[in-house]
Amino acid sequence: MSIKVLIPTPLQKLTRDQATLECQATSISELLDSLEEDCPGIKGRLCDESGQLRRFINFYVNNEDIRFLDGPQTPLQDGDEVSIVPAIAGG
Template sequence: MSVSVRIPTILRTYTSGESEVSASGATLSEVLDDLDGQYSGIKGRIVDESGELRRFVNVYVGNDDVRFLDHLSTPTPDGAQISVIPAVAGG
């Protein structure tokens, strides 16, 4: 299943400056694996060493935060838009 992945500015060094790329997979985990196959190292910036989403990275499938769905097992239907959004902190 082909999906569109929006890449935040901070990770665009991995995608040669592209703000949106295509990937495939039936789940978010499979999409991230495909992304990493195309853009080596990008998955390590989204997923930590234990295989979970990094604490300060938010991922949405459509308008839904995957942390409130099935995390990395969240289905990614054909044509879905996935957004990777780094959290912004400050005060």
């Protein structure tokens, strides 16, 4: 099961400057573990100390926000596209 993951520019130094990765996972939670195996340190940027997704990082599966799906347990299927999008704040 191949999942396409779009990596934001600030995290690309952890992915050897790759903007897109292919991972094997059946849920967002598994995807995070898969990313950590291939790109050590990335999970610490995406999750807090208790392992929960950071509030300022948004995940989308095929353009749907996982907060309105099943959060980290959101299921993934072959061919899905996951976007990791850091929230932007300012004024």
